[in-house]
Amino acid sequence: MPRLVAIAPVRHSFSYFAYHSPRAVSERSAAMLKKIIQHTPHVPGFTHPDSSVQHFLAHTRKAVQRGLSHAHNAPVLLVTGNESADLDSFTSSLLFAYLTSRFPREAAAKKAYKTIIPLLNITREEVSLRPELAYLLDTLHIPATDLICRDELLEALQAGVAPYVDVVLVDHNRLLGELAEIFDSKVIGVIDHHKDEGLYLTANPRIVESCGSCTSHVINYFADVFTAATIGDEKEAKIFTDIAKLGLAPIIVDTANLQSKAEEPDFDAAQILASYISSSHDPTQTVTAVAGPADSSAGATSAARAADTGAYFTALIEAKRAIDNFSLRDILRKDYKEWTEANGLKLGISSSTRSFAWTVSKFGVGEFKAGVAAWAKERDLDAFAFMDSFTTAEGEYRRDLFVCACTDKGKAPTAKFIASAKAEFNLCEYGDGDDKCGLTNEECFGAWRQGDTKASRKQVAPLMRKCICGM
Template sequence: MRTLIALSTVLLVSLQVRAAPLTEQHQQPIVDSPSRDYAIKKFQKGVGHFSDWSRTTKKEFLIDWQAGKASEWTLVQGNEGGDLDSMTAALAWAYHLEHSTENTSRPLKAIALLQTPTDALDLRPENKLALDNSKMTSGHEDLLTIDELPEDPETLSHKVRGIVLVDHAEPLRKWSSAKILSIFDHHVDRGVAPDAEPRIFEMTASCTTIVARQMLDELEKLPQEYHLAHELLELILSAIAIDSGGLTSDSTTDADIKTSERILKRSNWSNRELMEVMENLDDELSDSKKSLDHLSLRDLLRRDWKGDLVDTPSRRTPTVSLGFASIPYSMDYQINVTEFEELFDWFAIHAAWTAEIGVDISVCLNKYKVKENGKKKKKIREIVLVVRDDVRIDEAQANSLFGVVKEAIESHTELGLKPWHRVDELAPRQMVWSHESDASRKVIRPIVEDAVMGWD
């Protein structure tokens, strides 16, 4: 009997030990194990000077911020759309600022800031491919993205030495307090920072062309040239190639061609023909750029999103948040990739995304091609206008703003707008048009912005 009781006691204690929760001492190795952390955040380290420079610069910036030395840094930033041109131009100029001054009495500290969240970078497959080709660390560990800033831009803009704008004519509102040191852009000059130096606006296929040309001009005037990493040179060629259709598009300029020639001569591809290199790059990157079928509607909306606060004359609502999405698919296709494959679901997902980022009025610009009677494909564009009433403006104001913007868009008869085939199913403050003009975001955005700025 005593033996049976003893065995029962041992068994009970054993079960209690197994069932008891782990103590903090027991749990600690599981939570903080270095090998476990490495398994969660494993990445393939980049190879070469360009990757090493980018990663080291990111580390030094964060160290200086922690030490209260943000004032020593220049942030080179492109637009929030985060395409290959914008990213490359920012990286190239930051690289140039640091390397061109490193042997002077006043060396500069500069870092490229990508105004795109880390998890959104791969929504542009061509970016990932170009960075992989440039031997950068996987997972974009070498790059500083907007969601990695240790401080909000409104606060940080007061502390940094200044900002440089590339592929962007004016800073987003959250950076408006920062000093603008230089501007490089291939869009319309909006008169911002007239004293910036250099301040270059030129209609080229790629903004990277302008930055690379200035970089080479200054490099060749130095007493001793610094090392230009071949990975950066090849990234520059990639950005120019995809924006210029391999130097064959109608937007290609002499500057794009001549700058590409100069970059090629310094690259590891110097023994190859320029047009062959650029055509191959364009083909490879363009094929990658089209690989979007795996993206959800939310990803399509945020993949190429640009927006900011816009001032209005209204006393009740002096600013509204306006955003633009560019999507290379029709509205019908986008509806089919939603969970329920229904119109209501498109607007539900769109509403969730715009609520998340606090947008009042949004415009989605869709473009796609259709075959017409078995002939050459025809390009179709769509404009989707939506105004919310739950962020800064009430229902009456939202109705008024929607009417003003809708009228402004429809007043441009040269667009040839037609109501979408399911327009009767739309809810209040929703409108969709289709058209066959070449009017892209560069045309539509000013129309909408002017209407918003005139709304009272």
């Protein structure tokens, strides 16, 4: 198993926690770290030598099925991603839960949680809408039935259990919906890369800093564990190879294989993980250690620092795009987020890896309009947006933005958002060579080509929310 290369430390300032990239370890330190791994205290729910991610999920699933009746005597930690439940949310919640159960940081160690639950923040029925997740699970031989979904957790919670459950948020920093009603006062940790909403200020850790993938923050939070793991035995090597496959998936998907929107934490995490990929039996076989330059400044080019993850990236993107048999409703709810603002107005944003033109062409203008109206009615929305991100046959990376008001109350703020977005994201009318599939822009309803292709939902949502709530 390859040794982790030395990485120049990169310092970030957080309110409650600071991480540093791992350093090369001496032989004396290596021996000490190996002893630490071999004598990691037993955590209930974990039986050595099988400390795999797969075993962790299966055992945790059984604990949830039993209704968490033990919570009165032994606390439970719930780790949940956001309600879009994309690869980043899934992986960051699973890895934080798994690594905490084996290598608890200070706060978690004090609580000695009996059960740590990685939650997929969607219903069981929605799992089938994520072919990229199915691909990743299959790659790692994880049965989808071992995932713990939101509806199953809420059904399993017995009366009086909620007060004994603590919550860590990953890939978002504001709990929403049913989970917020039950657990909002129980949030003890936050790791996220979206705009900071200024909540849970005493959480520890509280890491809310921009990067391409939230999973990068999770990996860097446990960086010392990975340094130690390079000295582990064969079983440890297999476990950490699976962890590397898990962690790299959202990092390379969310940063276009480290070529777009990747920041220092992403390069640090990718370098840590890439050195563990050594299998020759799967699409990740081309992954090699990230060769970071001697100068690890933010100005270093991504091309010089990217891992050779091309085959893995391509397989994941192809899986994510496999939505040809989806209904329009399924496409709209596959990668969807919504917010209810203080003034009572509600907005939702759907995202897709297939072009807006492809979507409208597949269903036709009339059915597309009717489908959006039906979805807005189902979700009780005042405003709605549909975003895409895709690469053309000519190799050009593109984004489009569709926006519409769904109620009379939503018209004025939607018009305000469209005007602001035109300037903020360089929205352009479609040219003669662009195919918008016969859709005609109307008042508070229309689609534009997005000139600023770096602006994803992370950037669009805050502006739309600001306009909707009247700020």
